[in-house]
Amino acid sequence: MAISIQEAVPTGPVPDDPPRSRRGGRGRAVVEVVLLAALAIAMLFPVLWILETSIKENRDVYAVPAKFFGFRVTLDHFKDAFVAAGGGRSDLSVAFLNSVIVAGGSTALATLFGVPAAWAYSRFDLRAKKDQLFFILSTRFMPPVVVVIPVFLMYRQLGLINTKLGLVLIYAAFNVSFTIWMMKGFVDEVPSEYEDAAMLDGYTRFQAFRRFTLPLLVPGIAATAVFALIFSWNEFVFAIFLTSSQDVRTAPPAIAGLIGGTTVDWGLVAASATVFAIPVLVFAFLVRKHLVAGVTLGAVRR
Amino acid sequence: MSTTTDHPVQEASSTPPAPGRSRPLSDRGLAVAFISPAMLLLLAMSVFPLLWALYLSFTDYSATRDVPANFVGLQNYIDILTSAQVHQRALTTLIYVIGAVTLQTVLGFAIAYLISRRTHGRGVLTTLFLVPMMLSPVVVGLFWRFMLDAQFGVINSMLGSLGFGQVEWLTRQRTALLSLIVVDTWQWTPFIMLIALAGLTAVPKYLYEAASIDRASEWFRFRNITLPLVWPLLLIAVMFRAIEAFRLFDLVYILTSGGPGVSTETLSFHVYKVAFLGFNTGVASAYGILMVLVVIVLAQLYLRYLNKLKEG
Numbered sequence: 001m002a003i004s005i006q007e008a009v010p011t012g013p014v015p016d017d018p019p020r021s022r023r024g025g026r027g028r029a030v031v032e033v034v035l036l037a038a039l040a041i042a043m044l045f046p047v048l049w050i051l052e053t054s055i056k057e058n059r060d061v062y063a064v065p066a067k068f069f070g071f072r073v074t075l076d077h078f079k080d081a082f083v084a085a086g087g088g089r090s091d092l093s094v095a096f097l098n099s100v101i102v103a104g105g106s107t108a109l110a111t112l113f114g115v116p117a118a119w120a121y122s123r124f125d126l127r128a129k130k131d132q133l134f135f136i137l138s139t140r141f142m143p144p145v146v147v148v149i150p151v152f153l154m155y156r157q158l159g160l161i162n163t164k165l166g167l168v169l170i171y172a173a174f175n176v177s178f179t180i181w182m183m184k185g186f187v188d189e190v191p192s193e194y195e196d197a198a199m200l201d202g203y204t205r206f207q208a209f210r211r212f213t214l215p216l217l218v219p220g221i222a223a224t225a226v227f228a229l230i231f232s233w234n235e236f237v238f239a240i241f242l243t244s245s246q247d248v249r250t251a252p253p254a255i256a257g258l259i260g261g262t263t264v265d266w267g268l269v270a271a272s273a274t275v276f277a278i279p280v281l282v283f284a285f286l287v288r289k290h291l292v293a294g295v296t297l298g299a300v301r302r
Numbered sequence: 303m304s305t306t307t308d309h310p311v312q313e314a315s316s317t318p319p320a321p322g323r324s325r326p327l328s329d330r331g332l333a334v335a336f337i338s339p340a341m342l343l344l345l346a347m348s349v350f351p352l353l354w355a356l357y358l359s360f361t362d363y364s365a366t367r368d369v370p371a372n373f374v375g376l377q378n379y380i381d382i383l384t385s386a387q388v389h390q391r392a393l394t395t396l397i398y399v400i401g402a403v404t405l406q407t408v409l410g411f412a413i414a415y416l417i418s419r420r421t422h423g424r425g426v427l428t429t430l431f432l433v434p435m436m437l438s439p440v441v442v443g444l445f446w447r448f449m450l451d452a453q454f455g456v457i458n459s460m461l462g463s464l465g466f467g468q469v470e471w472l473t474r475q476r477t478a479l480l481s482l483i484v485v486d487t488w489q490w491t492p493f494i495m496l497i498a499l500a501g502l503t504a505v506p507k508y509l510y511e512a513a514s515i516d517r518a519s520e521w522f523r524f525r526n527i528t529l530p531l532v533w534p535l536l537l538i539a540v541m542f543r544a545i546e547a548f549r550l551f552d553l554v555y556i557l558t559s560g561g562p563g564v565s566t567e568t569l570s571f572h573v574y575k576v577a578f579l580g581f582n583t584g585v586a587s588a589y590g591i592l593m594v595l596v597v598i599v600l601a602q603l604y605l606r607y608l609n610k611l612k613e614g
Contacts, residue, residue, distance in 0.1 A: 043431055117337045138597070146549075151351045170347055205329060234439070259556075280437070281433065281436055285429070296542060
């Protein structure tokens with residue numbers, strides 16, 4: 001989002017020279033704005049449609065032709081998402097809670113393991129460092145549906161099938177490779193001279209890392225952790241194959257399960273999708289500066 | 303810290319030479335201690351399972367039968383590589399990957415270009431455009447399924463008011479794959495846009511100024527300044543998307559479940575059917591290993607371009 005506006009050039013990269021923009025420039029600018037607006041509407045319409053459906057009464061949800069305006073607003077779908085029919089917590093709210101636990105746990109684990117490793121890869125000359133880093137990245141690219149076959153068998157042996165711990169571990173593995181790649185970039189930006197200077201002061205290498213480098217890395221760690229959280233929160237393939245019972249399932253398979261029956265309550269689907277998506281959008285907004293690095297696994301940074 | 307560098311000799315003498323001798327060793331020890339937990343996690347959760355899959359790929363093992371696995375050599379691989387079914391899935395995957403990634407690249411770059419030419423509201427615009435990308439494929443798949451519904455879907459409703467007939471988007475062979483491509487494009491165009499925008503804003507302004515002085519045409523500027531400078535970054539984004547599209551599973555699962563017939567069954571989805579519906583674990587493992595090889599080759603290419611970009 002903000003890579004351009006906040007850090008880079010404040011004006012457009014194409015400064016039209018005055019005579020040119022006086023002539024055909026105005027008409028062209030109008031065309032461009034109209035085009036951009038049309039594209040923005042096309043991209044945002046589905047999002048607005050989810051929001052609208054989530055607050056419509058069922059009658060209006062299935063109205064033909066579709067009602068864009070003038071429907072009755074209701075919050076029943078949101079209530080249904082959290083409260084079970086007979087009172088008490090709904091299956092979905094349990095799933096949301098599971099998602100929080102699994103995403104939080106796997107992110108904590110990945111950060112704990114990934115940050116020191118990233119620092120070591122950045123600072124030391126290790127044997128076959130490039131190969132090691134490539135290996136780490138390639139684990140992140142594995143097709144989940146392929147990895148899940150042996151992991152399923154492995155978990156069956158270890159009794160990790162249908163447990164939150166199982167999900168935490170597999171997400172942590174996927175996130176740790178991301179964390180290493182992302183954090184290595186942040187560590188590279190901190191001059192190693194700081195540590196050298198601290199070591200001349202008599203600190204050990206470890207103390208130098210802990211007391212001087214680590215505090216400087218906190219913003220980077222926070223951004224990296226947020227991306228790991230988003231990944232775990234949104235993940236679906238492992239969740240659906242490795243868990244089955246209501247009390248372990250995370251939100252994505254639970255929401256997908258809403259369309260299993262013969263009739264689908266689309267209002268409820270919309271409401272739960274909205275509740276599910278809002279934290280992600282908020283978090284993504286918080287890390288908007290690092291978005292380019294985050295979505296390319298830390299590979300591209302500007 | 304600046305004070306310490308002023309008196310290096312003094313400091314060094316106050317802490318005896320011991321660190322100097324033990325440092326190389328302790329550095330190595332520290333590196334091992336810092337890297338091994340992460341490596342162990344990856345070995346346990348990623349390498350070990352894949353090695354197991356490699357072993358199973360040479361057997362006729364089935365996860366539901368209690369019979370021990372028989373060694374069948376390369377038979378599974380031969381079966382897969384010569385299977386007409388697999389060829390068809392590969393073709394479907396290829397059409398899907400090329401179609402989706404091409405559309406995303408064209409649209410994403412166009413949007414980025416248009417945004418980069420605005421002076422006001424760039425931040426807001428970019429933020430809005432990025433929303434689809436952050437959503438879970440589950441949410442995206444479910445919602446498009448609702449919008450594309452033949453009876454009460456909003457897309458058909460809009461087409462109807464324009465005078466078109468109803469289209470059965472997800473239940474007709476031709477349109478189902480098209481729908482899949484459109485939905486994936488909707489979700490991932492922002493990704494290309496984001497990276498293209500990063501490239502576009504990094505083009506040094508003086509190049510355009512020089513071109514203006516030379517009275518170079520708009521097209522000339524685009525063709526000879528913008529494109530060559532943004533292209534390497536764009537290529538990274540495209541390759542990244544291609545890998546992701548190749549391994550895509552969740553969107554297919556939710557949107558069409560491979561149907562109607564097998565018209566939207568990609569390789570990922572087919573692996574799932576072989577492994578979890580047919581329980582031919584051995585065959586599925588061989589299939590998976592082949593897909594992993596493809597991913598590794600693609601990732602290697604990706605990384606090579608990335609290194610080139612960093613050095614250049």
